[in-house]
Amino acid sequence: MALLIKYYNSFKNIFNFALNETFRFAFCKVFSVIFKMDDQNAEQKSDSSDSCDEAEISNYVLYRDRPEWKDVHPIPQDDGSAQVVRIAYSEKFTDVFDYFRGVLKSGEKSERTLGLVTDAITLNPANYTVWIYRLEIVLFLKIDLHEELKYISNVIREFTKNYQVWQYRKNIVEMLNDPSGELEFTANILDMDAKNYHAWQYRQWVLSTFSHLMEKEIEFVDKLISQDMRNNSAWNQRYFVINNLDYNSEMIENEIKYTFDKITSLSKNESAWNYLRGLLLYSENGVLEKRVRDFCTQLYNKGNRSTHLMSCMVDFIDADVNSTEPENIEKVKFALKLCCDLATVFDPIRRFYWVYISGELENKYNIKEHEFKIKVLENK
Amino acid sequence: MARPEFKPELHKKYFRRSLDLLPSESAMFDYSRLTILYFGLVGLDILGGLESLTDQYKRDIVDWVYKLQLVPNENCPEHKCGFMGSTTVINLKTDPKCDKYCESNVAMTYMALCILITLGDNLSRVNKTAVLRGVASLQKSDGSFRSNYEHGESDLRFMYCSLAICNILNDSSTINVNNAIKFISNCFNYDGAFGQNPGTESHGGSTYCAIASLSLLDSLSLVLDKKKLKILERWAVNRQICGGFQGRPNKDPDTCYSFWLGATLSIMGSLDRIHKDRNRNFVLNNANQLTGGFSKNMDSIPDPMHTCLSLCGLSLIGDDNLNPINPALNITVRAANYLRHIQ
Numbered sequence: 001m002a003l004l005i006k007y008y009n010s011f012k013n014i015f016n017f018a019l020n021e022t023f024r025f026a027f028c029k030v031f032s033v034i035f036k037m038d039d040q041n042a043e044q045k046s047d048s049s050d051s052c053d054e055a056e057i058s059n060y061v062l063y064r065d066r067p068e069w070k071d072v073h074p075i076p077q078d079d080g081s082a083q084v085v086r087i088a089y090s091e092k093f094t095d096v097f098d099y100f101r102g103v104l105k106s107g108e109k110s111e112r113t114l115g116l117v118t119d120a121i122t123l124n125p126a127n128y129t130v131w132i133y134r135l136e137i138v139l140f141l142k143i144d145l146h147e148e149l150k151y152i153s154n155v156i157r158e159f160t161k162n163y164q165v166w167q168y169r170k171n172i173v174e175m176l177n178d179p180s181g182e183l184e185f186t187a188n189i190l191d192m193d194a195k196n197y198h199a200w201q202y203r204q205w206v207l208s209t210f211s212h213l214m215e216k217e218i219e220f221v222d223k224l225i226s227q228d229m230r231n232n233s234a235w236n237q238r239y240f241v242i243n244n245l246d247y248n249s250e251m252i253e254n255e256i257k258y259t260f261d262k263i264t265s266l267s268k269n270e271s272a273w274n275y276l277r278g279l280l281l282y283s284e285n286g287v288l289e290k291r292v293r294d295f296c297t298q299l300y301n302k303g304n305r306s307t308h309l310m311s312c313m314v315d316f317i318d319a320d321v322n323s324t325e326p327e328n329i330e331k332v333k334f335a336l337k338l339c340c341d342l343a344t345v346f347d348p349i350r351r352f353y354w355v356y357i358s359g360e361l362e363n364k365y366n367i368k369e370h371e372f373k374i375k376v377l378e379n380k
Numbered sequence: 381m382a383r384p385e386f387k388p389e390l391h392k393k394y395f396r397r398s399l400d401l402l403p404s405e406s407a408m409f410d411y412s413r414l415t416i417l418y419f420g421l422v423g424l425d426i427l428g429g430l431e432s433l434t435d436q437y438k439r440d441i442v443d444w445v446y447k448l449q450l451v452p453n454e455n456c457p458e459h460k461c462g463f464m465g466s467t468t469v470i471n472l473k474t475d476p477k478c479d480k481y482c483e484s485n486v487a488m489t490y491m492a493l494c495i496l497i498t499l500g501d502n503l504s505r506v507n508k509t510a511v512l513r514g515v516a517s518l519q520k521s522d523g524s525f526r527s528n529y530e531h532g533e534s535d536l537r538f539m540y541c542s543l544a545i546c547n548i549l550n551d552s553s554t555i556n557v558n559n560a561i562k563f564i565s566n567c568f569n570y571d572g573a574f575g576q577n578p579g580t581e582s583h584g585g586s587t588y589c590a591i592a593s594l595s596l597l598d599s600l601s602l603v604l605d606k607k608k609l610k611i612l613e614r615w616a617v618n619r620q621i622c623g624g625f626q627g628r629p630n631k632d633p634d635t636c637y638s639f640w641l642g643a644t645l646s647i648m649g650s651l652d653r654i655h656k657d658r659n660r661n662f663v664l665n666n667a668n669q670l671t672g673g674f675s676k677n678m679d680s681i682p683d684p685m686h687t688c689l690s691l692c693g694l695s696l697i698g699d700d701n702l703n704p705i706n707p708a709l710n711i712t713v714r715a716a717n718y719l720r721h722i723q
Binding site: 075076077078079080081082083084085086087088089090093097101104105123124125126127128129131132133135163166167168170171195197200201204208230231232233236237239240243269270271274275277278281311349350351352353356379380 | 398399400401402403404406407408409410411412413416417420437440441443444447467468469470471472475481483485527528530531532533569570571572575576577579580581582583611614615617618620621623628629630631652653654655656657658698
């Protein structure tokens with residue numbers, strides 16, 4: 001078995017050597033993780049184990065060759081006789097984790113085991129046990145938690161989309177009870193990827209736990225939306241902020257204006273439309289609806305055919321019309337025309353959806369004969 | 381773009397390779413090898429390829445999975461019971477001094493049970509009481525579930541896994557179902573879909589977890605009235621761009637969302653609203669015609685997760701050559717029927 005893995009790795013090394021960088025990258029790049037938030041772990045230091053081995057080979061000494069570790073008994077991984085989803089671990093990986101198992105067994109908590117755990121984390125930050133043991137060592141040695149916060153900052157910069165690193169940071173900040181650097185830190189991570197789900201989720205935790213920080217969040221959100229109006233995460237954060245402030249009608253009024261403005265400059269942006277619809281949840285007696293309805297009508301009359309605009313108008317008509325008065329019939333027919341235009345011209349990928357919505361309207365208002373029948377082939 | 385040929389035999393081979401030996405770059409899965417096993421076996425089941433594994437090999441897998449089970453004893457408290465994701469620290473399992481570092485993870489327990497059912501095991505060796513009490517110990521006062529007992533994070537992923545375990549073991553008496561439902565509804569957002577936690581951005585993966593969880597609890601209508609269902613349906617249908625599905629508005633499409641959103645819509649009875657043919661084309665265009673397997677997009681290489689979920693997505697929209705799946709449990713209908721038979 002060990003021999004087989006050795007051969008496998010040597011073959012791979014030759015293979016890597018022989019191929020160009022792009023292909024090698026493709027070969028080396030590994031699988032993503034379940035329930036990933038986009039490409040969470042995929043971009044991680046996936047090819048670190050081998051390529052780093054080569055780079056560091058001159059100065060890196062395996063634990064088994066370190067005289068100061070002679071007293072520790074490494075424990076090899078025990079898979080029994082099973083040949084199930086084996087991993088052809090690199091020599092370095094096997095060495096570090098054999099010693100990690102040995103240390104878990106002896107329970108040693110010291111500077112050198114902290115170093116070992118640091119190596120283990122670099123090789124696989126997705127290992128829960130390594131993080132649990134690290135925290136135990138840190139607390140046992142009474143290491144300055146501010147130093148530990150610096151450490152985890154560096155690890156997060158390297159593995160921005162790993163779950164455990166953010167959870168560990170949360171633990172440290174909770175113990176420090178000091179969130180003073182957290183907004184700046186997450187802002188820096190979001191600067192690398194403004195849609196990083198982990199960073200936003202963590203930022204929300206900081207803001208909820210230390211609520212005085214919420215005051216300036218709207219400025220941050222403003223900045224991010226102005227950098228990229230399509231950043232849905234930033235729009236969501238905007239709603240998060242508004243939702244956590246005490247309700248006042250002036251604020252909602254300002255939000256409506258803000259969103260109208262953003263939609264006017266980029267009318268195909270779903271994020272802004274969703275936000276606008278979200279604001280309507282604050283509407284009392286339909287006041288906001290009237291403003292939004294007028295805004296939509298104006299846009300449409302100017303010739304705008306954003307799918308989100310048209311979709312919004314269909315919903316408004318459906319919500320407004322209660323009876324089968326002749327005047328209302330004309331409104332419903334207009335909604336049917338919108339559905340037909342969406343299905344055939346402006347939003348054909350959703351044609352089956354618009355056929356369905358159109359059919360619902362026909363049934364609800366009992367309008368069977370009209371010129372906006374949509375013809376589609378079978379959806380299969 | 382012309383639709384590429386679908387080569388089931390090639391994908392079966394891809395899975396059989398990943399079930400056997402992974403390259404050293406996969407070391408990040410060292411702690412969760414069960415996930416690769418789960419994707420490989422469910423994927424093979426969809427392809428009708430389980431017969432190509434020998435009975436001995438299937439027995440080996442089942443035994444290996446059971447080896448990862450933590451059962452209660454004087455050193456292992458109930459709150460750590462369930463399944464671990466790999467053998468990383470298994471040597472310590474029976475050592476009283478250090479088995480405190482052995483603990484289950486609810487995602488791994490869910491996958492372990494799915495693997496066992498898929499391979500036709502009758503779950504007789506599962507310590508059901510311990511597993512259920514282990515799951516219960518992960519529930520927080522807000523109704524959510526943590527991944528594991530020590531410092532585990534909580535979100536809708538682990539809600540789903542916990543509820544799926546209760547469903548498979550046919551017993552939700554150890555958990556607080558009302559609080560769970562309350563938590564799920566707190567994750568419902570202004571745009572009509574679900575985030576991982578209350579307030580976080582709506583996402584295809586968390587939306588699946590929410591809808592599948594509610595469906596397993598038979599409580600969809602409790603959280604989502606007709607109006608909310610309509611907004612959710614629109615949000616989900618709007619995720620289809622360039623044929624495939626994206627996880628969030630204004631992001632690129634990725635094959636795995638053909639499952640997360642496809643299954644969500646399927647559970648809601650709304651799958652006919654999407655453009656199936658274009659979705660099928662998108663997924664098939666991300667198949668690797670040389671090595672087998674599916675990647676998330678054209679710029680990536682195949683991996684077991686995207687391969688399995690691509691096949692799940694294809695199966696949902698109907699393909700005669702693929703076995704149908706149960707969208708709420710994410711195993712094949714065949715395996716789910718077998719489960720109901722042994723329950």
